[in-house]
Amino acid sequence: AQSVTQPDIHITVSxxxxxxxxxxxxxxxxxxxxxxVQSPGQGLQLLLKYFSGDTLVQGIKGFxxxxxxSQSSFNLRKPSVHWSDAAEYFCAGGVGNEKLTFGTGTxxxxxx
Amino acid sequence: xxxxxxxxxxxxxxxxxxxxxxxxxxxxxxRLYWYRQTLGQGPEFLTYFQNEAQxxxxxxxxDRFSAERPKGSFSTLEIQRTEQGDSAMYLCASSSITGNSYxxxxxxxxxxxxx
Numbered sequence: 689a690q691s692v693t694q695p696d697i698h699i700t701v702s703x704x705x706x707x708x709x710x711x712x713x714x715x716x717x718x719x720x721x722x723x724x725v726q727s728p729g730q731g732l733q734l735l736l737k738y739f740s741g742d743t744l745v746q747g748i749k750g751f752x753x754x755x756x757x758s759q760s761s762f763n764l765r766k767p768s769v770h771w772s773d774a775a776e777y778f779c780a781g782g783v784g785n786e787k788l789t790f791g792t793g794t795x796x797x798x799x800x
Numbered sequence: 801x802x803x804x805x806x807x808x809x810x811x812x813x814x815x816x817x818x819x820x821x822x823x824x825x826x827x828x829x830x831r832l833y834w835y836r837q838t839l840g841q842g843p844e845f846l847t848y849f850q851n852e853a854q855x856x857x858x859x860x861x862x863d864r865f866s867a868e869r870p871k872g873s874f875s876t877l878e879i880q881r882t883e884q885g886d887s888a889m890y891l892c893a894s895s896s897i898t899g900n901s902y903x904x905x906x907x908x909x910x911x912x913x914x915x
Binding site: 730732733734778780790793 | 833
């Protein structure tokens, strides 16, 4: 079965520190992979996506993610977080242009 | 184009009542999806349309749920005889199967509270 796993339910980092959020996928073939961010009570905003090609993907708000086939991972990174980055982050995978399968999310808290 | 629009943003209803939500996708997108998100969880797929055809329904979509996309444009999701377990955020998304941009865009959602 297709699945996306986010091992970390909650992460706390200091403002200005670096960030890495983990995502692992299980698909029969390489899926399309996405990272979304969600603020409380809001919809999902796309941060970045991977289809093929360059395994390091740049997104909005200074985020990047690296696709590693050997580790079935697509981890999200940011070199220096800002207080406004506090939110829920979701990794998702899909095949073709059909439904997405989401992870359970990682809640990011930023401390001053 | 202002993206994917969902109405209403919030809905409070009494148990047993029927509710209907509307989603207006990005105009050039021919696929439309409904997801449900409960507190502390990621969105779960409910159903999707390609133009007016409903191509897949999740087992989560009980017979109390029905979705339509009559002219291949906007879509409605109706829940009959609501139950407290239906309380959730209902998200709509649209995408295009043409081109390489894979424009998968979500709306802001409709939050349903069943009391």
